[in-house]
Amino acid sequence: MPEKTLPFDREFIENLTQKYPTPFYIYDEKTLRRCARLFNESFAWNAGFQEFFAVKANPNPEILKILKSEKLGGDCSSLPELLLCERVGLRGELTMFTSNNTPPLEFFKAKELGAIINLDDVTHLPFLEKCAGVPDLISFRWNPGALREVESVIGNPVDAKYGLTTEQIFEAFALAQKKGAKRFGLHTMIASNMLKEDFFEFTAKTIFDLALEIERRFGIKIEFVNLGGGFGVAYRPEELPLNLREVGERIRGVYDKMIAPTDLAPLKIFTESGRFIAAEAGTLITRVIHEKKIYKHYFGVDACMANLMRPGMYGAYHHITALGKSETPNLPKEKVDVVGSLCENCDKFAVDRELPKLEIGDLLAIHDAGAHGYAMGFQYNGKLRCAELLLQEDRSVRMIRRAENVDDYFATLNF
Numbered sequence: 368m369p370e371k372t373l374p375f376d377r378e379f380i381e382n383l384t385q386k387y388p389t390p391f392y393i394y395d396e397k398t399l400r401r402c403a404r405l406f407n408e409s410f411a412w413n414a415g416f417q418e419f420f421a422v423k424a425n426p427n428p429e430i431l432k433i434l435k436s437e438k439l440g441g442d443c444s445s446l447p448e449l450l451l452c453e454r455v456g457l458r459g460e461l462t463m464f465t466s467n468n469t470p471p472l473e474f475f476k477a478k479e480l481g482a483i484i485n486l487d488d489v490t491h492l493p494f495l496e497k498c499a500g501v502p503d504l505i506s507f508r509w510n511p512g513a514l515r516e517v518e519s520v521i522g523n524p525v526d527a528k529y530g531l532t533t534e535q536i537f538e539a540f541a542l543a544q545k546k547g548a549k550r551f552g553l554h555t556m557i558a559s560n561m562l563k564e565d566f567f568e569f570t571a572k573t574i575f576d577l578a579l580e581i582e583r584r585f586g587i588k589i590e591f592v593n594l595g596g597g598f599g600v601a602y603r604p605e606e607l608p609l610n611l612r613e614v615g616e617r618i619r620g621v622y623d624k625m626i627a628p629t630d631l632a633p634l635k636i637f638t639e640s641g642r643f644i645a646a647e648a649g650t651l652i653t654r655v656i657h658e659k660k661i662y663k664h665y666f667g668v669d670a671c672m673a674n675l676m677r678p679g680m681y682g683a684y685h686h687i688t689a690l691g692k693s694e695t696p697n698l699p700k701e702k703v704d705v706v707g708s709l710c711e712n713c714d715k716f717a718v719d720r721e722l723p724k725l726e727i728g729d730l731l732a733i734h735d736a737g738a739h740g741y742a743m744g745f746q747y748n749g750k751l752r753c754a755e756l757l758l759q760e761d762r763s764v765r766m767i768r769r770a771e772n773v774d775d776y777f778a779t780l781n782f
């Protein structure tokens with residue numbers, strides 16, 4: 368199996384640890400820009416195309432600034448995420464507000480910032496009207512319900528809490544028109560970490576159909592369709608990466624057939640990818656601090672599930688490179704568990720993973736952690752969040768978030 372590549376070697380990271388103690392995240396600016404550009408290139412055929420980076424995947428302002436310079440917008444679902452976008456100069460229609468179960472203040476701020484508001488229920492329109500007024504531009508999130516093509520791959524949208532049913536979508540657009548909205552968008556997100564190109568073609572087809580039906584029924588010209596996120600990442604070395612150019616071409620084919628000949632054209636395509644943009648650029652670096660042999664063979668590292676929750680929470684696979692060892696073929700290997708220090712037995716980065724023989728002091732690189740990695744961090748068990756570093760295009764390294772200390776942990780308390 369080919370080893371996954373990294374933009375640095377053991378020596379480079381070992382040197383860094385003199386200044387920045389492990390664990391830490393390191394993001395590769397080059398990879399981040401490459402993934403962002405790939406999005407824009409794959410949809411360049413669509414004049415109004417816009418990718419809104421899902422801020423929840425990596426809410427670091429320096430990351431957002433880089434993505435902004437690549438012409439990405441921001442997709443938010445909370446007040447702090449909206450404020451983060453505002454702080455880096457993303458506002459107005461470069462921010463999408465795709466929230467659910469939203470408090471009044473958040474709608475108020477989204478409207479004030481001129482974000483595109485994407486409503487999650489038919490009742491949210493009068494709610495929004497009451498707390499902020501109905502904006503000119505309004506979008507609704509569609510939950511297509513039982514779809515045979517979808518259920519087999521990602522579970523049944525019927526079980527998802529998001530979006531409006533098809534009947535409610537019609538009701539919502541009629542109501543929005545009555546309440547004075549002038550511009551309209553339509554959103555759906557039925558994929559999650561999807562690696563199949565044809566799935567996105569299917570999503571586009573279904574949402575184009577609905578947009579055409581809305582026009583037939585109400586004479587409403589949908590201005591954009593937002594295909595959401597869910598663009599997958601090949602976390603395992605044996606997985607085939609999603610071919611985003613092919614996704615773009617397939618959606619173009621559907622667009623040319625269904626939309627181009629109608630007066631819905633030009634229809635803008637929007638996306639809200641988080642994972643595809645940021646996952647590959649981020650690596651969690653941690654050091655082996657203990658070796659323990661009981662019924663199984665464990666290596667304990669100085670990071671834990673509080674730094675990267677995905678393996679513990681979903682059993683997600685993250686590839687691990689033992690720096691200075693995995694790159695050398697034919698070193699003796701052994702099957703081990705790589706574990707953190709939480710008093711929770713799910714705190715394992717890898718279970719029964721074949722790795723080159725490890726020793727205390729080894730540095731491990733946990734791959735593809737740039738999306739939903741640091742962002743899902745927490746302080747349970749008195750674990751503090753680690754630093755985030757940026758490997759810039761000129762190969763210099765800059766700290767873009769310091770590690771938390773005990774004062775941060777106590778900051779909300781009065782003794």
Ligand SMILES: *Cc1c(COP(=O)(O)O)cnc(C)c1O
Nearest residue numbers: 421465596597598639640641642
């Ligand atoms: C999480 C989320 C995204 C991003 O999903 P990825 O898997 O990171 O692409 C986009 N839109 C909404 C509404 C989300 O909740």
